Amino acid sequence: MKKLTLLSAALLVLTLTLSGCQSAYYSAMESVGVHKRDILVDRVEATKESQQESQQEFQSALERLTTLINFDGGELADAYQQLNDDYESSLAAANDVTNNINKVEDVAEALFDEWADELEQYTSASLKRESNKKLNATKRQFEQLLRSMRSAESKMEPVLSSLHDNVLYLKHNLNAQAVTAIKGEFSNLKRDIQLLMNDMNKSIEDSNQFIEQMNKAG
Template identity: 60%
Template structure:
């Protein structure tokens, strides 16, 4: 029986049939609340990995502006690779946040619907308050996640600009031009890492409130 349930889970994960996916998960005792916690943890993990990647890209950029002899094309290729890896890391973060939003919306819709099934007014009021509190905590979480996400694009855009410039100007003059951009990129990375740290802390608080 379990193999069919897990087969359904894998299929629906790939095809996006949410209702069947939730149903299959519930058959093995995993509910929307559990899925939400797992997806928040996944988003945390992707944010942490992105932090490390952005820092690595910054270090590579710093090595470029400190370039003092050698093959400039090699330097360009390494910086371009760091840009592509950073772009991929940012896309993964966005995808994970989207998945958090998706299951959160479904959980809250289900919760709202189930409130109407209560006959005990005291229990209904308690559940309603819990829902309100969870929504409030979630609102802080998703706002923090999206704010951190928004800090990624300025860094990626600046890094891409410099990669493109270096691509078509493989000479010492280009390195000099890039030096003038270092301060701005360092500032972008610092702001980005700070926002990711705030988002991760909000995630911890949210997970604690659910568990």
């Protein structure tokens, strides 16, 4: 009977996840012993992993472009297709990062609202003060993490735009002159990707610290 109950809860969670009803999803997860704090940690971890994946994709695109501007013969159409594939992969990875950050922000808001509401249930003034202090400290650390995540996210758009411009230009100008024109844009793109990498590394570091702190507090 217990297995059936867990299976039913799992199916409910899946249904609610697909329907996008987050509040009901959190309730269903809590019914099987998974609380908002656990979900938040899991989602921060997922965001960190998606950022690491996006770093790899952007780095791959940069390496492909480096090869392209040093193009010394061969089939330029193949080089274009490879660069286009790298752009598409980078775009998909960037979208995954944004989706994960949005999920992190959603569950954090739900957790902090719940935590604040439950402060009113205390009868002990000292325990209430202590819990409120922990709530405020956790919120401050999370706000720093979210700023770090959003800062890195904002750096993706100019890189994607530049990659798209290069891919689009090359698509319609498969010749040596096109490669020369792309060379003129390369230094700016390389700088933007480095800035993105730096921000991603900062966000990943903040994520690790936040996860560590949440696990300690838990």
